[in-house]
Amino acid sequence: MMSSLISIIGVTIMMLTISPMLTLLTVGMLPVSAGISAFIASRSQKFFVRQQNILGQLNGHVEETFTGHTIVKAYGLEHEAEAAFKEVNEELYANGWKAQFVSGTIMPLIRFVGNIGYVVIAVVGGVFVTQGTMTIGNVQAFMQYSRQFSMPITQLASIANILQSTVAAAERVFELLDEEEEAADQPDATALLEPKGKIGLRDVSFGYDADKYVLKDLNLDVDPDQLIAIVGPTGAGKTTLVNLLMRFYDVEQGTITFDGHNILHLKRSNLRTMFGMVLQDTWLFEGSIRDNIAYGREGASEQEIIEAAKAAHVDHFIRTLPQGYDTVLTEDATSISQGQRQLLTIARAILADPTVLILDEATSSVDTRTERLIQGAMARLMEGRTSFVIAHRLSTILDADRILVMNQGEIVEQGTHQELLEQKGFYAELYNSQFVATLA
Ligand SMILES: Nc1ncnc2c1ncn2[C@@H]1O[C@H](COP(=O)(O)OP(=O)(O)OP(=O)(O)O)[C@@H](O)[C@H]1O
Ligand SMILES: [Mg+2]
Structure with missing residues (x-):
């Protein structure tokens, strides 16, 4: 995060010195990327939450049938236990691939937006060169900078699915942490040093x-x-x-x-x-x-x-x-x-x-x-x-x-x-x- 932040600041300064107009175009692409990410992430987040819930259910089921396997066998319920496992597992699979698929589209889309920005800069830069307001070397340098500018954002997008499933998992942990605490000992609570047992x-x-x-x-x-x-x-x-x-x-x-x-x-x-x-x-x-x-x-x-x-x-x-x-x-x-x-x-x-x-x-x-x-x-x-x-x-x-x-x-x-x-x-x-x- 530190190196990304520093390179973004540095690159922005460099871009501004070359052409404020092109910088505006590059930075203008940011809200588009952010909007797309937020839109898709909100779609896939519900799958991640469900995936995490079902994963909990699946583990619970495995633990339950494993510790009680003698009972399961004694009642001849192996097939039922298996069927129940299959059902939950199928559901996990369905939610898992949907979550990965939807979340997986973030990265290519961000790339796509980035590439459009690249093209726009090339075209606008080309126009500036023909007008003589910019040298071709500067356009070339600017294109390099714009790549570096969008790199951290693309990187973030590429781990979006990991971030999202982590958030879903963290939510479940916080649910537990948010449970009401046992009332604390009273501030004037004492300890008995020589208990008698009355x-x-x-x-x-x-x-x-x-x-x-x-x-x-x-x-x-x-x-x-x-x-x-x-x-x-x-x-x-x-x-x-x-x-x-x-x-x-x-x-x-x-x-x-x-x-x-x-x-x-x-x-x-x-x-x-x-x-x-x-x-x-x-x-x-x-x-x-x-x-x-x-x-x-x-x-x-x-x-x-x-x-x-x-x-x-x-x-x-x-x-x-x-x-x-x-x-x-x-x-x-x-x-x-x-x-x-x-x-x-x-x-x-x-x-x-x-x-x-x-x-x-x-x-x-x-x-x-x-x-x-x-x-x-x-x-x-x-x-x-x-x-x-x-x-x-x-x-x-x-x-x-x-x-x-x-x-x-x-x-x-x-x-x-x-x-x-x-x-x-x-x-x-x-x-x-x-x-x-x-x-x-
Ligand atoms: N954690 C709980 N939440 C809600 N109800 C409970 C809970 N624990 C026990 N009960 C209810 O309280 C009642 C008394 O339960 P308790 O465990 O004290 O019975 P017990 O006299 O110890 O019985 P046993 O001889 O079977 O051990 C029961 O009706 C039971 O259903
Ligand atoms: Mg009892």
Whole structure:
């Protein structure tokens, strides 16, 4: 750009010294070129935008069918998946060539205009020579300059298609960047240095959509060291409650307090370090088992990692692997079973040693015997820390200090296992149905 700019300025000065009249003609060609470029670019831009959109769709489709290829095969939908790919691909092709074709006409057209200008200068210059107002050498020099003058513009036109697809791609990136940001921490947000793990909920109501409440008027007090179990049917709002505690969403009505501080006045990063979470859908990354467990805490020693693995009852399994703790997991960790993956994430949470532990269906894929063993370890771990355990298998939460029974966003019952059974309410029904089901 710099060299083009400098040569345009230099060439313009030279042209002016030779003949202001011819310079005017040359410069007069500029708006024509610009007009043509703008006209064509506006025509082809919509194809570029569509091309970029469809490219996104195509990648999405490939990724989806590739990660879910066992499901695709199990349902015998290979042909459908292929057909869907073909359809999107055809569309990409159609838009792609139109975009390239239309945008590709800019360059020849600009050249054409440039050449017309060349001819005009030659003719007008010739007339000047016959009139004796200009020497033939000057006309020749001027023609050279006019070529140099239009060169940068022609160059720009020749990469018009690249520029246009870049603009279309950038638009999609900006769409993402323009998304509303998570509300920033309040300026006076504090950090708790010695968290205890006392949690309180006051009249908390929340809905993902403004018109539909998922949680209604929730009240709850949890003391440090307590083990709180949350049970309830699918869709009752258990995970939603966890999302609110961790501030993945902010409450609209009511307040949640941590050690007596409204969590809205705490730094998000600080709040989240106090929680350790194990979720149903495990997340392991490509790396060794050791690194995956150590993810819970920076700078954990080998000894601590092994202890955490032992507590999660996964140490034995790891040692049976040929490479032990150095075994490298693939990105989706398909080389180990679902239950083993859960155990690894539990070991990670154990190592992190958080103030509050949240287990959302953390042992759902583990067999009942291993689950029992982990519970023993957990019981020791939960001493001195607040724990929330969400479980569908009620056998796992019998020792909880308090069981919250949720249904349709409300806490319908709470108490210990024994108290709830005696109430013969929702919980008793839930428990008995599982008990009968197990017997059958
Ligand atoms: N991101 C979301 N946007 C809109 N609605 C949501 C969202 N997440 C959950 N919901 C809705 O909120 C309700 C409660 O969901 P939640 O995940 O808390 O249930 P849950 O009790 O954890 O169920 P499960 O036992 O199946 O895990 C459901 O009706 C669900 O459809
Ligand atoms: Mg859930």
